[in-house]
Amino acid sequence: MLRAMPEPPTNAPMARSALTVADERSSERAAGPRPAERGGASTRDPATPMDEKVLLERVAAGDQRAFQLLVERYQHRVFAFCARMVGDRAEAEDLAQDVFLTLYRNAGEFRGESAFSTWLFRIAKNQTLNRIKYLERRGRAAGRVPPELAEDRLARLTDEDALDADERLAQSQRAEAVQAAISELAEDHRAVVVLRDMEDMSYEEISDITGLPLGTVKSRIHRARSALAKRLARIFQ
């Protein structure tokens, strides 16, 4: 017997202090939605986890429509995380598909002890690290994309909104530099800093996702930021 499925919450854009305070450009720039805005609602939204638990129960019962709702809600965040980790669009799509398929097969395993998004990102993190190891065993260093390829790929990775040519070029170069610097980090440092500073997750959530103690999460983020700051100081002048 299936329960009535509630409508997914509308994800109203949420003010993000770091953006609203510090970034006067962001309101002008035709940016894609931030994590909390482009679906995959923030786990801090108290209405969300219940809905998602219900959706997952329905997925476990074979409800394709419930699965579709979850995929649509989280596709961008999962894809973005995978792409940041492997630095390759095709590989990222492949990985992100696998993440959702894993969710599909194991929906019945979700116990609701953590937020759904935490559970999903735990799958994504595990599969991404496994894929990176697999690629390395095959002699393909994931995330170490040759610069000329990176430029092309990252130009397409970024949001293709109505930007003028100069701004698009600058954005593409910045995106390339950012991805190159991220790819230089060790995988476990890469994962935590991407979750924190690009997916805007809390330390608590990252600790849940990685299974690492809070202190370890903090020190990894600290070290990752130090390394990135060195490489990107010029870019973010």
Next chain:
Amino acid sequence: MTALDALTPLFSAHARAERLMDARLDADRGEGPLSPEDEAWLESHLASCPRCRGAFEDRSRLVQGLLREPPLMAPEGFADRVLARAQQEVTQRPAVALHEEPRHWGQWLMAGAAVAATVLFVALAGPGRGPTGAVEVGGAGGGAPVVREAADFEVRAPSVGAAEVRARVVRIADAHSGTVTAHDRVLVVRIPRAELVGVLQDLSRGGELAVTRKSTLAPEQETVVLEVALE
């Protein structure tokens, strides 16, 4: 007083400032404020130390810059392709899908989440423990485990229950002169450092327990503590 003595307080002041910078940046993003003492101390250090001031500016520009990067979006048609694959599984669900493809072994890692055991590597606290050394055991796809540098591990058991994991961990610890104490749902395993590689190999033997993840472990540490969380 040697030159080094004279420099030491300065080094530790910079180090303290570095630690507090992140806390300050994260305070604006829901991680709670610095204590008034730390806040005041950081303020005055930044005012008097150009090096740390520069580092703080770089860091805050970095964090704001990363947050401001246009988010990556899944490609057109992504959701449809996922749904098509899921649909295909409904019509031809393979009996042992999770074990078939070595490339996808992350899937069976998650499949066993309910009975998964997480081994967290806890380096004993103590002075002078630099991040170096340690071991990683890989090779869950068969063959001899690959042992490399690393530390904190996650052990996942897709096909065995918590009781089985417990029994196995106790047996393995025993065999390596280790001890196991049980705390609610966590097993604390103490083993001599020299046994670490053997313990990890035994844990991952047969592929039922997969050991993944890595970070660091101080090389001078003699007793290693593993925490096995029974989920």
